[in-house]
Amino acid sequence: MVSPDAVSATPDHGILYQRIDHANAGDRAGVLPILREYFASIGEPGTADERYTRLYLDNPAQQACTFVATDGATGEVVGITSLFPRPVWVRGQTFLGAIGGDGYVTPRYRRRGIITKLHREALRAMNDRHEAVSFMFGPPEPNNLKALLQAGASQVGHVQRFVRPFTARGFGGARATAFATLGQPLAWALGPRKSTLRLIELGEHPDARVDRVWQATIDALAGRDQVVPVRDAVFYAWRFGRGEQRGYVVLDGDTPVATVALERNGQQAAIVDVTAPPRWMTRAYRAVLDACRGVDSVHVELHVPCTRLQMMLYRLAFLPRARKPFQVQTDRNHPAYDTLVRPDAWRYMWGDGDVFHVL
Ligand SMILES: CC(C)(COP(=O)(O)OP(=O)(O)OC[C@H]1O[C@@H](n2cnc3c(N)ncnc32)[C@H](O)[C@@H]1OP(=O)(O)O)[C@@H](O)C(=O)NCCC(=O)NCCS
Structure with missing residues (x-):
């Protein structure tokens, strides 16, 4: 009561x-x-x-x-x-x-x-x-x-799932069966490229390197009409410090260039967050794919439309999957209303939501 x-x-x-x-x-x-x-x-x-x-x-x-x-x-x-x-x-x-x-x-x-x-x-x-x-x-x-x-509320674009198969099984459904005979040559063709970046797992306590990446990200976004949930050290420690979705800092030598969060379940992996200034984004995704080597498929969900990120996923051989409407509820007098209801303004991923396992 x-x-x-x-x-x-x-x-x-x-x-x-x-x-x-x-x-x-x-x-x-x-x-x-x-x-x-x-x-x-x-x-x-x-x-x-x-x-x-x-x-x-x-x-x-x-x-x-x-x-x-x-x-x-x-x-x-x-x-x-x-x-x-x-x-x-x-x-x-x-x-x-x-x-x-x-x-x-x-x-x-x-x-x-x-x-x-x-x-x-x-x-x-x-x-x-x-x-x-x-x-x-x-x-x-x-x-x-x-x-x-x-x-x-207003419907503001969609979230869309993408999958990057590493093996025939990774295609799922009928295509997994159809491609099964291609076995090893297909797995070789689909295998991720080696990355020179390293992923280091983060823990339950806020890590200053996450704040550095977040600051570099918003510095690079200055002047852009975008909506990005804050992914700083406090958020990362709370959201990805324990449980099935884990946070990592991506290092180029000793320099933190991106933060990512991953979930693994059997032969599948999910990218639940990638935070990086735009110039590091593709290399960060490549580093994640390299780190997921050995699974059948890697999944990611992004807010769409976002032409730049969608094109990047296609270049990295991700395939589009199901989409779902995204909504925003606020008052028309909100000072940022026009941006909040613009479908191409949002940068939202699984890790921004309230679901602690997606696979
Ligand atoms: C989804 C849920 C919360 C809706 O609660 P509710 O109090 O029955 O919803 P409302 O009576 O306010 O319905 C509002 C409108 O939603 C739509 N709607 C709700 N339930 C629906 C159903 N089972 N089938 C089709 N339309 C439905 C209708 O358009 C409805 O308006 P109408 O009754 O005038 O046609 C409830 O069905 C539920 O708890 N489902 C399981 C949990 C869940 O899916 N939660 C959502 C997580 S995001």
Whole structure:
């Protein structure tokens, strides 16, 4: 049960809509059961509690802003959505944005407009001058996208997956079978080039080399109309310092030139982040491909359109795969509104989202 004084509750057809206070034990006890129900429903039972601590409470930017719907008759929390705060560099200025996530309504309460109302509550909070978070973004599931668009979000391009096969199996599906007879010669032709750059794994503590790369990146982007979630040392240590997605600094000799984050699972690897000034980008990707030698395929997901990065991926023999809409929710009066809703302005990758394993 969520505490009744956790910000003003708005009753609507017997459902109360509230922002919850993560510092309040009663609120925490109300939120955890529905998060456990959500993660059990997507086949990840047992992950909700650790996720709650890491993503909701320990976020170095700010604790999550969480909105819940409660059945006024029973006190049961029946719907939830959250904003996970994240500093974002927008054409030279840093704003506090947020990844939208964990939108869930318990099955018997669906199709009554509950998630739409929760997204409206979130937008209202973001418009409050006392709230530091000023916009929300992310690639939602299709049914949640419709609710977000009804609640005032804009679709802003897509995220698209690309795959770089190293072997016949790496093509997946029918092509893996068709190419299987080509075996070794194909693997030889597809093998990554040797890179002179080195990847050094980072740990749980902020590393000054990550800040150097981030500073060089934004220096190089000065004057460009772009949106890049901040990937500094504090972010890297929190997001990629433990778990399945790990951070690395890419060195040219002893000079840090890029930071990357990778996930590996069996014969697949995923590139979840690459941060580098544009002039180092292709060499950073080549270094990652070299470091992934031995797997069947390497996967990456990028915000599109981004002609320069897409062309680079094609040159590196990545193949395009499925795409998914990306949305941004903010007020038209936001000082960076025009840039935030420009599809080709965004530089967003898996590591910017709230999913801790993608393979
Ligand atoms: C997605 C989800 C949160 C929607 O919650 P909800 O409260 O039922 O959504 P709403 O009633 O506000 O629906 C808003 C609009 O979304 C669309 N929509 C929602 N659920 C839909 C469904 N199952 N099929 C088709 N359209 C759907 C409709 O356009 C709907 O408007 P309408 O009812 O006027 O046609 C809920 O179905 C859910 O918890 N799903 C499982 C978890 C999930 O996928 N979360 C999203 C993570 S990004």
